[in-house]
Amino acid sequence: xxxxxxxxxxxxxxxxxxxxxxxxxxxxxxxxxxxxxxxxxxxxxxxxxxxxxxxxxxxxxxxxxxxxxxxxxxxxxxxxxxxxxxxxxxxxxxxxxxxxxxxxxxxxxxxxxxxxxxxxxxxxxxxxxxxxxxxxxxxxxxxxxxxxxxxxxxxx
Amino acid sequence: xxxxxxxxxxxxxxxxxxxxxxxxxxxxxxxxxxxxxxxxxxxxxxxxxxxxxxxxxxxxxxxxxxxxxxxxxxxxxxxxxxxxxxxxxxxxxxxxxxxxxxxxxxxxxxxxxxxxxxxxxxxxxxxxxxxxxxxxxxxxxxxxxxxxxxxxxxxx
DNA sequence: TGCAATCCTTCGATATTCGAACTAAAATTT
DNA sequence: AAATTTTAGTTCGAATATCGAAGGATTGCA
Numbered sequence: 001x002x003x004x005x006x007x008x009x010x011x012x013x014x015x016x017x018x019x020x021x022x023x024x025x026x027x028x029x030x031x032x033x034x035x036x037x038x039x040x041x042x043x044x045x046x047x048x049x050x051x052x053x054x055x056x057x058x059x060x061x062x063x064x065x066x067x068x069x070x071x072x073x074x075x076x077x078x079x080x081x082x083x084x085x086x087x088x089x090x091x092x093x094x095x096x097x098x099x100x101x102x103x104x105x106x107x108x109x110x111x112x113x114x115x116x117x118x119x120x121x122x123x124x125x126x127x128x129x130x131x132x133x134x135x136x137x138x139x140x141x142x143x144x145x146x147x148x149x150x151x152x153x154x155x156x
Numbered sequence: 157x158x159x160x161x162x163x164x165x166x167x168x169x170x171x172x173x174x175x176x177x178x179x180x181x182x183x184x185x186x187x188x189x190x191x192x193x194x195x196x197x198x199x200x201x202x203x204x205x206x207x208x209x210x211x212x213x214x215x216x217x218x219x220x221x222x223x224x225x226x227x228x229x230x231x232x233x234x235x236x237x238x239x240x241x242x243x244x245x246x247x248x249x250x251x252x253x254x255x256x257x258x259x260x261x262x263x264x265x266x267x268x269x270x271x272x273x274x275x276x277x278x279x280x281x282x283x284x285x286x287x288x289x290x291x292x293x294x295x296x297x298x299x300x301x302x303x304x305x306x307x308x309x310x311x312x
Numbered sequence: 313t314g315c316a317a318t319c320c321t322t323c324g325a326t327a328t329t330c331g332a333a334c335t336a337a338a339a340t341t342t
Numbered sequence: 343a344a345a346t347t348t349t350a351g352t353t354c355g356a357a358t359a360t361c362g363a364a365g366g367a368t369t370g371c372a
Contacts, residue, residue, distance in 0.1 A: 003268060005281035010176070010271050012288035014195070017173040019295065020166070022217035036328065039170070053351060061178035066329050068352055073327095090337045090350045108163070116295030117165050124287050125161035131280045132168035139175065139272030192359065209320060222360050224321055229358090246319040246368045 016116060023114040024107075031103050037073045041104050044080065050093035052085065079103055172272060179270040180263075187259050193229045197260050200236065206249035208241065235259055 021035055028038055043059045044051060051059075057067040071094060074080035079100030085091035096104065112118065117125065177191055184194055199215045200207060207215075213223040227250060230236035235256030241247035252260065268274065273281065 005278065005285045006268055006271070006273060006276075007264070008285035008289065009273050009276075009281050010267055012285060012292060013169055013172055013176075013273070015292055016169050016288055018217045019292065020169070034327070039174075054349090061174045062328095063330065064351060065331080065353080069328075085350095088338070088350085092351065111166055112159060112162055115162070115166050116291040117162055117169070119291050119294045119298075120162075120165075120287065122161070124291075125165050127283055128287055129161045129164035129168060131276060131284055132172055133164065135272040135275050135280075136168060136171055136175065138275045142275075190358070210318090218359095219361065220320060221322080221362080225359070244319080244369070248320070 020115055027110045037070055038107055040070045044094050044096055046096050046101050050095045052091045052093050183266045193226055194263055196226045200250050200252055202252045202257050206251045208247045208249050
């Protein structure tokens with residue numbers, strides 16, 4: 001039964017996230033943001049087309065009111081601006097300011113510098129990145145089609 | 157220039173956590189717990205010696221007041237009981253009730269059932285589990301001894 | 313014994329997350 | 343084309359989470 005490895009992988013991923021967040025705490029405070037707003041900031045890639053509120057909520061797996069609240073934090077700090085979409089005027093997109101870009105870059109630098117994953121060899125990094133990305137891709141693909149039931153099985 | 161893989165690994169870990177939390181949401185509601193209290197419940201292994209409050213706070217990377225709040229949630233739901241440690245009467249340990257054990261077991265079942273990692277092959281699960289555990293072990297070892305500075309070492 | 317350190321809790325302040333209800337702008341129906 | 347429905351986003355109020363400061367109890371130490 002290889003469920004043991006699955007359980008260990010799930011648990012390790014969970015702890016890795018907790019430890020990483022903990023190590024980022026001081027940086028968040030210095031940059032005058034919080035864990036949640038930092039996650040949002042990282043989702044706004046200045047190289048890409050400015051994402052809409054809906055797209056950002058999807059990436060953070062949160063709902064619309066929460067996203068409005070989080071974006072407000074970044075707007076209040078001068079890191080993001082809301083712009084109306086030209087084609088569909090219901091939509092608003094998030095655009096990084098210069099300060100927003102700079103803060104985001106610092107966040108990424110620090111995240112790489114403190115991540116426990118920095119101890120891995122190049123081969124290990126490659127393996128982890130590709131395996132996890134593959135799992136995510138397949139998970140998102142299979143959740144959009146078929147298999148609607150995810151009920152709690154009490155067979156225990 | 158293998159920082160690309162490191163960044164991808166860090167990002168995949170982050171998204172995996174968000175997606176997993178999102179997929180657990182319905183189960184949390186059914187079990188009358190929240191994401192945070194579920195994480196705490198999972199840290200109390202009925203096979204092990206009942207952990208102290210301090211030990212649990214360490215495992216969740218949170219502070220003492222927060223842990224008191226979280227344990228109160230589980231106590232109020234009849235899933236955990238506080239007991240005084242006999243040797244050091246300042247300490248309190250968390251002991252699972254029958255309901256706590258059952259809820260915890262259900263949580264673990266569902267977590268394995270919905271995790272994107274379940275799509276991985278046995279070899280991939282093994283690789284991810286051992287690599288991430290190794291990174292965590294080294295990260296925690298190097299943060300407790302020596303090297304008080306968390307400076308960015310660019311020698312890589 | 314007296315003092316400092318440790319473990320935990322309480323309290324107040326701030327942050328986060330959500331559902332319900334709302335506005336504005338499309339898309340669809342009739 | 344007017345009416346209806348759907349969609350994108352916001353506002354508001356409630357429940358939860360997290361933290362720092364301060365306090366009580368117990369232990370360790372001089």
